[in-house]
Amino acid sequence: MPQSPILVTGGAQRLGRYCAERLLEDGHPVIITYRRPRAAVEALRARGVTAVQADFSSEAGILEFIETLHSLTPSLRAIVHNASRWQADHSDASMGEEFELMFRVHMLAPYLINLKARDLLDACTEPMRDIVHISDFSASKGSRHHSAYASTKAGMENLTRSFAARFAPSIKVNSIAPAAIMLNTDDDEAYAASLRDKSVLEAIPGPSVIWEGLRYLLDARFVTGSTLAIDGGRNVK
Ligand SMILES: NC(=O)C1=CN([C@@H]2O[C@H](COP(=O)(O)OP(=O)(O)OC[C@H]3O[C@@H](n4cnc5c(N)ncnc54)[C@H](OP(=O)(O)O)[C@@H]3O)[C@@H](O)[C@H]2O)C=CC1
Numbered sequence: 001m002p003q004s005p006i007l008v009t010g011g012a013q014r015l016g017r018y019c020a021e022r023l024l025e026d027g028h029p030v031i032i033t034y035r036r037p038r039a040a041v042e043a044l045r046a047r048g049v050t051a052v053q054a055d056f057s058s059e060a061g062i063l064e065f066i067e068t069l070h071s072l073t074p075s076l077r078a079i080v081h082n083a084s085r086w087q088a089d090h091s092d093a094s095m096g097e098e099f100e101l102m103f104r105v106h107m108l109a110p111y112l113i114n115l116k117a118r119d120l121l122d123a124c125t126e127p128m129r130d131i132v133h134i135s136d137f138s139a140s141k142g143s144r145h146h147s148a149y150a151s152t153k154a155g156m157e158n159l160t161r162s163f164a165a166r167f168a169p170s171i172k173v174n175s176i177a178p179a180a181i182m183l184n185t186d187d188d189e190a191y192a193a194s195l196r197d198k199s200v201l202e203a204i205p206g207p208s209v210i211w212e213g214l215r216y217l218l219d220a221r222f223v224t225g226s227t228l229a230i231d232g233g234r235n236v237k
């Protein structure tokens, strides 16, 4: 029976929430991070999720979260780095700050949490321990309109390979690279159709496909340092 919790950063909505709820249903204790208090956080708490307010937009915020994490649990079964900011490139003065923010959320937070919470993973007595970085198809291909986002996700994928080597054999470290999984509320049907057309499977499947990939990686005894593409065949279009 699973005993050590699984941490899902940014787990109060969309893909992260979906995976947090499936992990609960599989019997794992779950810890999520969130920034803004809201009904979804309370609903998860009502199901037994430990919800921790955390903002990774500064190193101090990341370090504060790591300290809180150690006060909440003596061990972790897995860490899922799901938290993310998806900001398009623009020429306003704030774009430099946006780039730095996406660097902190996509790279600095996973880096510091992996390094400083490794002891919690090592304390897990279950058969396997995992880190999963939720990346993006654009990390390998680039993005003409989201280059800051894509490059920081590429950095996250590089961290996957470094930590896989550094933490083996006790901890597996892998990435999931999604594309066009779930629309945002302001996306119209024309945009949705253009997204579907980008993959050979021609669908926007929703969060269950990410859960399939996460469950696979958590159970995969001989997989580390890899990137699991969940993108409907973008590469073969
Ligand atoms: N949706 C899709 O189709 C695709 C998603 N992905 C990746 O999958 C993952 C999940 O995607 P999705 O569910 O759409 O993600 P969201 O855009 O819904 O963001 C996930 C969470 O990230 C948290 N977050 C954002 N900024 C910060 C911050 N500064 N500090 C702490 N937490 C922060 C938010 O927490 P809060 O809401 O509490 O503020 C949010 O709930 C992401 O890594 C994304 O890049 C990749 C390709 C496609």
Ligand SMILES: Nc1nc2c(c(=O)[nH]1)N=C([C@H](O)[C@@H](O)CO)CN2
Residues within 6 Å of the ligand: 083, 084, 085, 086, 136, 179, 180, 181, 182, 183, 184, 195
């Ligand atoms: N943090 C987020 N990252 C991404 C999102 C999102 O909503 N939040 N959405 C995407 C889309 O799939 C995009 O690829 C097409 O709309 C990518 N990353």
